[in-house]
Amino acid sequence: MQQAGESYTPVPTALSALLVRNQARVEDALARLDTQPEWLQAQLDHVLIGSDYVAEQLQRHPEWLAELIDSGDLQQAYADSTYAQRLQALLAVTTDEKELHRQLRLFRQREMVRLVWRDLNRLTDMRGTTRELSRLADACIDRTLDWLYGQACERWGTPYSRADADGVRHPQRMVVLGMGKLGADELNLSSDIDLIFTFPANGETEGARRALENQDFFIRLGQKLIQALDNVTLDGFVFRVDMRLRPFGSSGPLASSFASMENYYQNQGRDWERYAMIKARVVAGDTVAGAELIQLLRPFVYRKYIDFSAFESLRDMKAMINREVRRKGLDQNVKLGAGGIREVEFIAQAFQLIRGGRDAELQQRELLNILPQLPEKVGMPDTAVTELTEAYVFLRNVEHGIQAIADRQTQELPDDDEGRARLAWAQGFADWTALTDALHNARAAVSRHFADVIAPADEGEETADDQRTEWLALWQGEMDDDSSSAFLREQGYQQPEVALKALQDLKGLRTVQMLQKVALERLEVVLPPLLEQVGLCDNAETTLERVLVLVQAVLRRSAYFVLLSENPAALKQLVRLCSASAWFAEQLSRQPVLLDELIDPRTLYAPPDLTALRTELRQQLLRIPEDDIEQLMETLRYFKHAHMLRVAASDITGVLPLMKVSDYLTWLAEAVLEAVLEIAWRNLTEKHGVPMRAPGVPCDPDFIVVGYGKVGGIELSYGSDLDLVFLHDAASNLETDGGRPLANSVFFNRLGQRIIHILNTFTPSGILYEVDMRLRPSGNSGLLVSSLSAFRDYQHKDAWTWEHQALVRARVVAGSPALAERFEQVRHEILQQPRDAATLGTEVADMREKMREHLGSKNTGDTEHPVFNLKQDRGGIVDIEFMVQYLVLRHAAARPELLRWTDNIRILDSLEAAGLLAADDAELLREAYKAFRAAGHRLTLQNLSGVLDEEEMREYREGVAAIWQRLMAA
Structure with a gap:
C-alpha cells in the first residue's frame, strides 16, 4: 500500500471522476490555507477517494483543514488523555443541553475527520486507530455523564445509599460499562457503543423537593446520556448507543444496582453473556466502584476450573450467526461471514473462557494481546497465530476502509464498480481482483484455524x-x-x-x-x-x-x-x-x-529441568497477589500435582529412565521449597521486618532448608515425604528491624512453622508434601530451627552414629547460597572425623539389625508365601545405603572426594574409583539398587506396598547380602 511520505501514485482512471467530485467539495477549505505542505496533495487525494464523509465534513466546516494542519494534529498521535482534556474545556463553558449536544457532535466530527485521514494514509496502524477511537468514545461518555450528573442532581437531588451499620449514607454515582469493541479498546471507524448502566447501591436522592429512588434517578440520567450521544441532529450524532447487553436485555431496567447485577449473572447469566463480559471495561463514572463491580462479576466470566464447555457455547453461537448470515445473505460481510473478524475473536475468546480462570494473563480484553499467548498457553502453532494475527489486522483495515466511505456502520463489501475500485485503491491494491484474492486467502486461513479449534461434530461417519x-x-x-x-x-x-x-x-x-x-x-x-x-x-x-x-x-x-x-x-x-x-x-x-x-503430549511427556521448573513456578506465582496466601498455596499444589503427573506419564510409558524420574521429582520438590521459603519469608518480614545478622546488617536471609534422605540423595519417589532440617546463622541476641520486632530466634522459629504450614496444610487440592523433621538436632524434642553453630556443636558432641550416616545424604535444597557453603564446610568437618573402624562397623550393624526387626517383613509363620520388603529386608535397599554410609564415614578423613555427592549411585562410583570397593561389588550394588528402586516405583504406580514375592530379585538380594557379610560382619 502507498504509505504517507512516499512519492505520489497516480489515481486510476476509473476513480478520476470521484476524485474531481470530492475535490470540488473541499475547494473552500483549500482556499483558506496560506501555504500547502508538500505532503498534503497526496494525502488529501487518498482521503477524498477513500471517504465521502471527510469530503462532506470539510465542505461543511472548511476551517477545520487549516486547523488540523496548523496544529499538527494530522501528523501525530494523541495521548490517552487528550480527548478528555479538550472536551472538558469545551463543556466547561456549556450551559444548556441543546448546546451540549451541538458541542459534542462538532467535537466528534472534527476528530473523526482527523482519525479517518490518519487511518487511510496509514499514518497510524490499525491498533493505533482503534485505541484512539476508544479513547474518543470514553471521553464523550465520561465528560457528558459528568455534565449531566451535575444537572440531574440540581433537578432531582443527589442519590445516596441507604444507611450502613454506622448510620452513614454514601453519595452514589453511575458506573458505565463499555462492552464489545469499546470495552476491548478496539472500536472501529463507525461502530456503535455497547453500554451497561449500573450503580453501587439502592437508596434515594436528597436535596430536592421530592426524593427519587436511586434506580429511578439513574434510569433518568441514563436516558439523558443516550439522548446526548445517540440523537441525530443537524450536526449528526456522537455515537450510536446499544443497551441490549444489559441484564434481561431490552426488557430489563436501564440501570441496575451492583447487587442486582451480581444476582442476575450468578443465577440467570447465559453463556453468550460470559463471552460478552470478557470485554467489559469501566469507561465512565465512578471508576473505583466500577473496579469493584468487575471483580464481583469475574467469577461468572472465568471459572476456577478448566472450562471446556466454552467450546459448546461458542459453537452454538457461531451456528446461530451462520444461520443469520445465510438468511440475510451476509457472505460478503468481512465481520460475520465465513473466515471473518468474528471467527478470529471466537478463537481467542474460547481459550480465554476455558483457561482464564486459572491463568490471569488470559484475562485481557484486547484480542491482539491474547493471540500471542496461545502457543505457550494452549500449544497453538506459532504459524497459526501469525496467520490469524495478519488476517485479523488485514480484515480490520478493510472494515475501516468500508466504513470510512460514508461513516456507516457496515462491514459489507461494496457491490458497485466504483465502490470496489475505491476500496481496493484505498487499501493499496492495484484493482478489485487483487483485493478479493487477498481477502480470500485471509478468510480461508481464519476458517481453517477456526475449524481446528471450534470444529463442529463430524457428520456422515x-x-x-x-x-x-x-x-x-x-x-x-x-x-x-x-x-x-x-x-x-x-x-x-x-x-x-x-x-x-x-x-x-x-x-x-x-x-x-x-x-x-x-x-x-x-x-x-x-x-x-x-x-x-x-x-x-x-x-x-x-x-x-x-x-x-x-x-x-x-x-x-x-x-x-x-x-x-x-x-x-x-x-x-x-x-x-x-x-x-x-x-x-x-x-x-x-x-x-x-x-x-x-x-498436549509435548508437555505431558517432556518434564522440564530445574531451571525451567523454577521459571514456570515463578511466573505462575507472580500472577497471584502476594497477600493471597490461600491462592498461592492452591497454585503451588496445582503446579506440584501437574508436574508429578507429567513425570509419572513419562515413567509409565518408558520415556524416562528411573534415575531421570527421581531427578525430576527431586527438582520439583526443590523448586517448590524455594518458592515456599520465599513466600514465608516475605509474609513474615512484612509484619516484623528483617532479622539482623549483626547490628545494622540484615540477613539475606541467612536461612537454609537442608534435605536429608531421598530428597537429599536426589532419589524422591511419588509418595515420598521430605526429611528436612532448618538452620539459620543470625545473631541470637538481635531482633528484626520492623515496627513489630521479634527476637531472631523467635522469627526463624516462626519462619520454620510457616514453611511447614504451607507444605502440609490440607486444602481443596490436598497437601504439597508430608514433612518429617525428626532428623533435626535432638529430634522431636529439639528446636524446630537451630543456628548453624548449635547444629555443629550437636553433631560434634551429642549426635549418634546413625545421625552422621544421615548427614552423608544431606544437602541444602533452598535458602541462602552463602549459608549453604558454610553448612557444607560443617558437613565435611563432621564426616571427616577420624573413626575407629571396628566401633563404627558395630554401631552401623547394630542399628541395621534393629531396623530389620522393627520394619522388615515378618515371614515367620508364612512359609507358603514368604515376601521380600524391598527397603528393609536383608539384601534390600537399606543394606546398600548403610554400606555406602559406613564406607564414607570410615574413609572420608583420608578421601574427602567421597563427600562430593549425596546420591548413592555416584557415591558408589566414588568408592570404586578410590579403590575402596571392588569393581564387581560396586557394579552389583549399583544394579541392585536401581532394580529395587525401579520395582518400588512400579509398585507405587499400582498403589501397592513395597513388597515382592521372595523369589523375585533373589539374585540381587543374595549378592547384596553376601557383600554385607564380607564388609560388615567382621
Whole structure:
C-alpha cells in the first residue's frame, strides 16, 4: 500500500471522476490555507477517494483543514488523555443541553475527520486507530455523564445509599460499562457503543423537593446520556448507543444496582453473556466502584476450573450467526461471514473462557494481546497465530476502509464498480481482483484455524454413529444382559459381566439420577468413545474400574466431559495411563483439574529441568497477589500435582529412565521449597521486618532448608515425604528491624512453622508434601530451627552414629547460597572425623539389625508365601545405603572426594574409583539398587506396598547380602 511520505501514485482512471467530485467539495477549505505542505496533495487525494464523509465534513466546516494542519494534529498521535482534556474545556463553558449536544457532535466530527485521514494514509496502524477511537468514545461518555450528573442532581437531588451499620449514607454515582469493541479498546471507524448502566447501591436522592429512588434517578440520567450521544441532529450524532447487553436485555431496567447485577449473572447469566463480559471495561463514572463491580462479576466470566464447555457455547453461537448470515445473505460481510473478524475473536475468546480462570494473563480484553499467548498457553502453532494475527489486522483495515466511505456502520463489501475500485485503491491494491484474492486467502486461513479449534461434530461417519448408538443403548438399559455381554465381548472386554455391572452401578448412583440435563448429555457424549478405548486395553475391566472412579468424581463438574470429548487424544492418553497405573488414576480422581495436562503430549511427556521448573513456578506465582496466601498455596499444589503427573506419564510409558524420574521429582520438590521459603519469608518480614545478622546488617536471609534422605540423595519417589532440617546463622541476641520486632530466634522459629504450614496444610487440592523433621538436632524434642553453630556443636558432641550416616545424604535444597557453603564446610568437618573402624562397623550393624526387626517383613509363620520388603529386608535397599554410609564415614578423613555427592549411585562410583570397593561389588550394588528402586516405583504406580514375592530379585538380594557379610560382619 502507498504509505504517507512516499512519492505520489497516480489515481486510476476509473476513480478520476470521484476524485474531481470530492475535490470540488473541499475547494473552500483549500482556499483558506496560506501555504500547502508538500505532503498534503497526496494525502488529501487518498482521503477524498477513500471517504465521502471527510469530503462532506470539510465542505461543511472548511476551517477545520487549516486547523488540523496548523496544529499538527494530522501528523501525530494523541495521548490517552487528550480527548478528555479538550472536551472538558469545551463543556466547561456549556450551559444548556441543546448546546451540549451541538458541542459534542462538532467535537466528534472534527476528530473523526482527523482519525479517518490518519487511518487511510496509514499514518497510524490499525491498533493505533482503534485505541484512539476508544479513547474518543470514553471521553464523550465520561465528560457528558459528568455534565449531566451535575444537572440531574440540581433537578432531582443527589442519590445516596441507604444507611450502613454506622448510620452513614454514601453519595452514589453511575458506573458505565463499555462492552464489545469499546470495552476491548478496539472500536472501529463507525461502530456503535455497547453500554451497561449500573450503580453501587439502592437508596434515594436528597436535596430536592421530592426524593427519587436511586434506580429511578439513574434510569433518568441514563436516558439523558443516550439522548446526548445517540440523537441525530443537524450536526449528526456522537455515537450510536446499544443497551441490549444489559441484564434481561431490552426488557430489563436501564440501570441496575451492583447487587442486582451480581444476582442476575450468578443465577440467570447465559453463556453468550460470559463471552460478552470478557470485554467489559469501566469507561465512565465512578471508576473505583466500577473496579469493584468487575471483580464481583469475574467469577461468572472465568471459572476456577478448566472450562471446556466454552467450546459448546461458542459453537452454538457461531451456528446461530451462520444461520443469520445465510438468511440475510451476509457472505460478503468481512465481520460475520465465513473466515471473518468474528471467527478470529471466537478463537481467542474460547481459550480465554476455558483457561482464564486459572491463568490471569488470559484475562485481557484486547484480542491482539491474547493471540500471542496461545502457543505457550494452549500449544497453538506459532504459524497459526501469525496467520490469524495478519488476517485479523488485514480484515480490520478493510472494515475501516468500508466504513470510512460514508461513516456507516457496515462491514459489507461494496457491490458497485466504483465502490470496489475505491476500496481496493484505498487499501493499496492495484484493482478489485487483487483485493478479493487477498481477502480470500485471509478468510480461508481464519476458517481453517477456526475449524481446528471450534470444529463442529463430524457428520456422515455412520459407523461411528452406529457404535455410539449401541453404547448408549447399553448404558440406558435398552439391551438385555445377554446382548450387552455379547457387545462388550466384541469390544474387547474379557469379563463382560464385570464391566456391565460396573456400568450399571454407575447408572444407579443417585448423583447420576439427579444430573441436570446438560450434564447428562455431556456424559453420554463422552461415554461411547471412553468405553471403546477402555476395551482396547489388555486389562479392560481393571481400567474400566479406574476410569469410572474418575467419571464419578466429576459428575457435578461436567465441563471435564467436554474436555475429553473435545480432545480425543487426551481421552486416549487418559485410558492408556489409567490402564498402566492405579496411582495415576487415583491422582486424577482426586484432582480432576489435572485432566488438562493430558491435552498436549509435548508437555505431558517432556518434564522440564530445574531451571525451567523454577521459571514456570515463578511466573505462575507472580500472577497471584502476594497477600493471597490461600491462592498461592492452591497454585503451588496445582503446579506440584501437574508436574508429578507429567513425570509419572513419562515413567509409565518408558520415556524416562528411573534415575531421570527421581531427578525430576527431586527438582520439583526443590523448586517448590524455594518458592515456599520465599513466600514465608516475605509474609513474615512484612509484619516484623528483617532479622539482623549483626547490628545494622540484615540477613539475606541467612536461612537454609537442608534435605536429608531421598530428597537429599536426589532419589524422591511419588509418595515420598521430605526429611528436612532448618538452620539459620543470625545473631541470637538481635531482633528484626520492623515496627513489630521479634527476637531472631523467635522469627526463624516462626519462619520454620510457616514453611511447614504451607507444605502440609490440607486444602481443596490436598497437601504439597508430608514433612518429617525428626532428623533435626535432638529430634522431636529439639528446636524446630537451630543456628548453624548449635547444629555443629550437636553433631560434634551429642549426635549418634546413625545421625552422621544421615548427614552423608544431606544437602541444602533452598535458602541462602552463602549459608549453604558454610553448612557444607560443617558437613565435611563432621564426616571427616577420624573413626575407629571396628566401633563404627558395630554401631552401623547394630542399628541395621534393629531396623530389620522393627520394619522388615515378618515371614515367620508364612512359609507358603514368604515376601521380600524391598527397603528393609536383608539384601534390600537399606543394606546398600548403610554400606555406602559406613564406607564414607570410615574413609572420608583420608578421601574427602567421597563427600562430593549425596546420591548413592555416584557415591558408589566414588568408592570404586578410590579403590575402596571392588569393581564387581560396586557394579552389583549399583544394579541392585536401581532394580529395587525401579520395582518400588512400579509398585507405587499400582498403589501397592513395597513388597515382592521372595523369589523375585533373589539374585540381587543374595549378592547384596553376601557383600554385607564380607564388609560388615567382621
